[in-house]
Amino acid sequence: MAASLRINCKPVSTAFRVNPASKCSRRPFSVSCAAANGPQKRYSITLLPGDGIGPEVISVAKDVLKLTGSLEGIEFNFQEMPMGGSALDLVGVPLPDETLAAAKNSDAVLLGAIGGYKWDNNAKHLKPETGLLQIREGLKVFANLRPATVLPQLVEASTLKREVAEGVDVMVVRELTGGIYFGKPRGFRTDENGEEVGFNTEVYAAYEIDRIARVAFETARKRQGRLCSVDKANVLEASMLWRRRVTAIAEEYPDVELSHMYVDNAAMQLVRNPKQFDTIVTNNIFGDILSDEASMITGSIGMLPSASLGSSVLTKSRGPGLFEPIHGSAPDIAGQDKANPLATILSAAMLLKYGLEEEDAARRIENAVLDTLNKGLRTGDIYSTGTKLVGCKEMGEAVLRSVDSQVHAAV
Numbered sequence: 001m002a003a004s005l006r007i008n009c010k011p012v013s014t015a016f017r018v019n020p021a022s023k024c025s026r027r028p029f030s031v032s033c034a035a036a037n038g039p040q041k042r043y044s045i046t047l048l049p050g051d052g053i054g055p056e057v058i059s060v061a062k063d064v065l066k067l068t069g070s071l072e073g074i075e076f077n078f079q080e081m082p083m084g085g086s087a088l089d090l091v092g093v094p095l096p097d098e099t100l101a102a103a104k105n106s107d108a109v110l111l112g113a114i115g116g117y118k119w120d121n122n123a124k125h126l127k128p129e130t131g132l133l134q135i136r137e138g139l140k141v142f143a144n145l146r147p148a149t150v151l152p153q154l155v156e157a158s159t160l161k162r163e164v165a166e167g168v169d170v171m172v173v174r175e176l177t178g179g180i181y182f183g184k185p186r187g188f189r190t191d192e193n194g195e196e197v198g199f200n201t202e203v204y205a206a207y208e209i210d211r212i213a214r215v216a217f218e219t220a221r222k223r224q225g226r227l228c229s230v231d232k233a234n235v236l237e238a239s240m241l242w243r244r245r246v247t248a249i250a251e252e253y254p255d256v257e258l259s260h261m262y263v264d265n266a267a268m269q270l271v272r273n274p275k276q277f278d279t280i281v282t283n284n285i286f287g288d289i290l291s292d293e294a295s296m297i298t299g300s301i302g303m304l305p306s307a308s309l310g311s312s313v314l315t316k317s318r319g320p321g322l323f324e325p326i327h328g329s330a331p332d333i334a335g336q337d338k339a340n341p342l343a344t345i346l347s348a349a350m351l352l353k354y355g356l357e358e359e360d361a362a363r364r365i366e367n368a369v370l371d372t373l374n375k376g377l378r379t380g381d382i383y384s385t386g387t388k389l390v391g392c393k394e395m396g397e398a399v400l401r402s403v404d405s406q407v408h409a410a411v
């Protein structure tokens with residue numbers, strides 16, 4: 001690991017100090033830190049590095065969390081557990097019982113990414129991706145929050161024209177544990193003509209719609225107060241119920257402006273005029289597609305975090321959320337120090353904000369990311385002429401320095 005951190009070492013008069021390991025700026029630096037009165041809060045975090053670039057980006061994000069915690073009076077107890085392809089190689093299943101148990105017993109879960117060529121031809125129950133569905137189901141995280149924000153520093157990375165992309169700030173709230181990905185009946189059969197048929201079921205119960213709608217209204221309330229519910233209510237019964245329930249729940253949130261849009265139109269509007277959206281709420285499959293589309297507007301999936309939350313977000317009770325970058329394991333660049341760690345670092349910020357309600361600590365990380373981008377550092381996926389190309393480790397070290405110097409960059 002490039003940046004070595006020593007947490008809770010001998011207390012010093014100042015809260016922390018930075019010791020450049022070498023005068024050469026390319027060498028890793030070490031941070032010695034100790035909150036003056038020791039940590040006031042302790043959280044246990046399950047880390048699931050996974051496969052491909054997963055371990056690389058998780059290693060960086062763990063360092064950022066550690067340092068941020070030490071500066072904010074928080075101590076993290078990290079436990080790394082296998083999942084995905086690495087778990088398949090180790091114990092033969094993509095989500096070992098021990099991993100799920102550790103995740104359930106922690107305060108929050110940070111996941112890198114899973115998957116890779118090696119396991120692509122495995123049977124479905126032995127695919128790394130199956131582990132992903134299992135952990136979402138196991139943690140009962142039904143609400144997936146995916147922000148797609150075009151940062152001023154990266155507006156050129158967008159595939160859209162500057163005037164369309166500039167200032168985009170959309171939050172997609174996707175239902176994650178219901179709908180066609182889980183609905184039954186599902187499977188394959190042979191029909192009366194001897195034709196092979198594959199089938200799935202789009203199904204939503206009212207309670208599933210109500211709870212995701214409430215998360216979305218709560219989210220919109222903290223943003224610009226506008227919520228667009230996306231469905232296919234002109235064709236699908238599940239969508240007709242969706243629209244009826246979302247409209248009913250809106251009565252609890254008179255301060256939030258609700259609109260409805262069909263998914264085909266929403267897909268078009270997202271590239272035509274994305275700034276019209278503040279918060280979008282939609283079902284599992286539409287959310288899967290629309291959040292990927294929204295993320296592309298920002299230029300790189302290497303920048304985008306996500307949070308998956310359960311009912312604890314509505315009841316303020318305990319229950320770990322699952323935080324992860326939206327990108328996959330990028331096997332094409334794995335092990336080459338080319339991965340952009342910022343999506344995972346920003347996922348760690350979402351973990352602090354939405355999972356632990358540690359907003360100051362979250363802001364410290366977000367500001368450090370902006371500060372690092374302001375300094376012109378870029379990994380390959382967001383590189384443009386005139387900026388400085390760095391690897392995963394160097395980007396991580398730069399973020400650590402910014403976290404440490406408590407720079408507050410303007411968004």
Ligand SMILES: NC(=O)c1ccc[n+]([C@@H]2O[C@H](COP(=O)([O-])OP(=O)(O)OC[C@H]3O[C@@H](n4cnc5c(N)ncnc54)[C@H](O)[C@@H]3O)[C@@H](O)[C@H]2O)c1
Nearest residue numbers: 113114115116302326327328329330331332333339340381
């Ligand atoms: N949540 C997850 O763990 C998750 C999500 C999507 C895909 N996957 C899995 O990941 C594997 C690869 O899938 P894919 O290629 O479709 O998607 P991917 O997101 O892994 O990669 C798509 C492209 O984006 C690049 N990229 C992705 N993340 C990057 C980062 N942080 N920095 C720089 N470049 C980055 C990759 O190099 C690649 O060119 C598959 O096995 C897939 O099933 C996992």
